[in-house]
Amino acid sequence: MKWSEISIQTTNEAIEAISNILHETGASGLVIEDPQDLITAKESPFGEIYELDPNDYPEEGVRIKAYLPVNSFLGETIEEIKQAINNLLIYDIDIGANEVMLSEVNEEEWATAWKKYYTPVKISKKITIKPTWEDYTPVSSDEIIIELDPGMAFGTGTHPTTVLSIQALEQYLKNNDMVIDVGSGSGVLSIASALLGAKEVFAYDLDDVAVKSTKENVKLNHLENQITAKQNNLLDHVNVKADIIVSNILAEIIVRFIGDAWENLKDGGLFITSGIIQNKKQLVKDKLMEQGFEIVAINEMEDWISIVAKKV
Known part of the structure; x- marks a missing residue:
């Protein structure tokens, strides 16, 4: 089978x-090539355990790669992707150079090419994310291992927005606790919550692909009895x-x-938000305070912000 690699600068x-x-257009095996990783991998206090080749990374911006099956609808699919990105x-999302390139790869090449990017990564004091095909031996007795198959959804969980979210969950x-994960994606935050001690987790995502991915990864970690994944638009009718409510999505969506x-939190409950780019920090902070939330903590990693707010 032939696959088309779409690369977006x-x-x-x-x-x-x-x-x-x-993902909404059916892409598989997402790869994010961020040159910042070449720096943070060396500086990380948690010791990311893989070697990165600078030749794989763009000189400016970031490169996102995904794989689409070559079929009669491929041209229409590419145009849909381009239009959605332009939208x-x-x-007010900066899309940068927005250069889109296509190349053709064989299925065998596709199945192995993206896996080289994913090896076990310790992203917090306790939590290590491990791809299902990798062997890994915990280095301490209290280390928590999350099994994840990045081929099913939204990366390995090592993006700064996810790391910030997990670090906040680990702290608070x-x-x-009962936890709601809004915009669950691969389910990594729901899984982290359950493994950190949550009694029950509700994982919601509007995208049915994400819901399926959450369910698959929940099964990989044997947490079916603790995590319920459903398709839902944010917190509508919840x-x-x-x-705790945790949400790692765009700032423009968080404020909505x-x-x-507020209504779905207990008194004293925490709202952990991430996915906030630096120039949207004040927007989210102001909206939280207008609602009555008390800002507990603001954490930063690279250009990303996480805000922990308390219902008082």
Whole structure:
């Protein structure tokens, strides 16, 4: 079978949105080539355990690659992707150079090419994310291993927005907490919550591909009894009182359901938000405070922000 590799030159800010567009159009095996990784891999206090080749990375911006089956609809699919990316400008998302290139690869090449990017990575004091095909021996007795198959959805969980979210969960989540994950993607935040001690987790995503990916990764980690994944638009019609709501999506989306998050949190509950680019920090902070939230912490990694807010 023939596959077409679509390569998009864009910005760090647009990664989450373009990744979602690609998955909605049926792309597989997403790869993000961010030259910042060449620096942070060396500086990481958690010791990322893989070697990166600078030749694989763009000199400016970031490169997102995904794979589409070559069929009679490929041309239309590519045009849909291009149009959807251009439409991100409506939401003031910087799409950078927005250069789109195509190349053809064989199925055997596709099946192995993207796996070289994914090896076990320790992303917090306790949590290591391990691709299913890699062997890994925990280095400490309290290390938590998350099994993930990046081929099914949204990367390995090592993007700064995800790392910030997991670090916040590790710091604030208590045993037997109830958690809601809004925009679950691959389910990595839901899985982290359950493994950190959450009694029950509700994972919601509007994209049915993401819901399926969450369910598959939940099974890989044997957490079916703790995590419920459903297709849902943000917190519409959700009536659950949670101790923590976590959401790693675009700032423009976060501000749309701050009121619903307030209603679905217990008094004293925490709203952990990530996916916020630097220039949208004040927007999200102001909206949270307008709702009545108290800002507990603001954490930064590269150009990304995570805000922890408390319902008081």
